[in-house]
Amino acid sequence: MTAQIIDGKAFAATVREKVAAHVARLKEVHGITPGLAVVLVGEDPASQVYVRNKGKQTVECGMNSYEHKLSAETSEEDLLALIERLNADPEVHGILVQLPLPDHLDSDLVINSIDPAKDVDGFHISNVGLLGTGQKSMVPCTPLGCLMMLRDHLGSLSGLNAVVVGRSNIVGKPMAQLLLRDSCTVTIAHSRTKEIEALCRTADILVAAVGRPEMIKGDWVKPGATVIDVGINRVEAPEKGLRDDGSVKMKLVGDVEFDSAAAVAGAITPVPGGVGPMTIACLLANTVTAACRAND
Ligand code: GUN
Numbered sequence: 001m002t003a004q005i006i007d008g009k010a011f012a013a014t015v016r017e018k019v020a021a022h023v024a025r026l027k028e029v030h031g032i033t034p035g036l037a038v039v040l041v042g043e044d045p046a047s048q049v050y051v052r053n054k055g056k057q058t059v060e061c062g063m064n065s066y067e068h069k070l071s072a073e074t075s076e077e078d079l080l081a082l083i084e085r086l087n088a089d090p091e092v093h094g095i096l097v098q099l100p101l102p103d104h105l106d107s108d109l110v111i112n113s114i115d116p117a118k119d120v121d122g123f124h125i126s127n128v129g130l131l132g133t134g135q136k137s138m139v140p141c142t143p144l145g146c147l148m149m150l151r152d153h154l155g156s157l158s159g160l161n162a163v164v165v166g167r168s169n170i171v172g173k174p175m176a177q178l179l180l181r182d183s184c185t186v187t188i189a190h191s192r193t194k195e196i197e198a199l200c201r202t203a204d205i206l207v208a209a210v211g212r213p214e215m216i217k218g219d220w221v222k223p224g225a226t227v228i229d230v231g232i233n234r235v236e237a238p239e240k241g242l243r244d245d246g247s248v249k250m251k252l253v254g255d256v257e258f259d260s261a262a263a264v265a266g267a268i269t270p271v272p273g274g275v276g277p278m279t280i281a282c283l284l285a286n287t288v289t290a291a292c293r294a295n296d
Pocket residue numbers: 096097098099100121141142170
């Protein structure tokens with residue numbers, strides 16, 4: 001069997017088109033332009049790339065983008081004061097503080113200082129609680145993107161066995177909540193899980209979100225399963241040769257060993273071009289949702 005490839009890049013483009021159409025209607029009918037504020041503390045190169053992409057796509061969808069780049073030495077007091085200003089600003093409908101934050105800043109305190117209605121990441125403790133109890137909330141972007149791809153590919157998820165590998169607050173735990181809400185039988189696996197390979201083989205839906213390059217092999221996958229690979233890992237690619245400076249070229253791989261898994265799965269997301277593009281598309285969708293709710 002060779003798996004169908006779930007094209008997250010193409011799916012994300014259709015989500016962005018819908019977002020842009022919604023933004024145009026909000027402007028025309030209500031005179032509202034949704035605005036997203038992104039706060040970056042420090043100069044982490046990967047975070048800088050993410051923040052740039054978020055800003056670019058926000059503007060391409062017709063929304064306002066406000067970027068706040070702060071030095072790595074910014075005090076907690078100054079960061080909290082900025083968030084307070086953004087909370088009070090009616091032009092700002094969504095606020096995202098890029099993680100990870102430098103060590104001297106308390107991430108939980110910072111995230112929980114964001115107005116929950118503007119928390120487009122869905123990380124505020126109120127949104128976590130609302131999601132866990134099945135109430136209307138802001139939903140974290142990466143798991144939301146995974147859920148959209150699963151529903152699109154499988155239709156109803158009701159009664160399916162889902163295994164989520166990884167228990168992070170950003171992906172694993174909210175992913176499990178969303179799958180449970182769609183009536184899956186959900187298991188969360190992690191580094192201490194016993195017989196993890198056999199457990200993964202019970203999964204009709206296998207979501208890999210551990211951050212370990214190619215950890216999940218083809219023989220962990222149930223034949224015909226739908227595999228969602230959240231991992232984005234940079235690894236050396238000696239097969240691609242050397243850079244001009246003599247160092248080994250790099251490539252991106254997921255948490256799933258793609259070739260062996262694709263030989264067994266019914267469908268699989270590639271890396272890159274799977275979950276990644278859906279995350280930003282869902283962030284844009286969450287910003288529009290926040291702007292609509294602010295207007296209700
Ligand atoms: N860093 C890595 N992923 C994310 C995300 O989804 N949101 C934020 N705020 N920071 C991140």
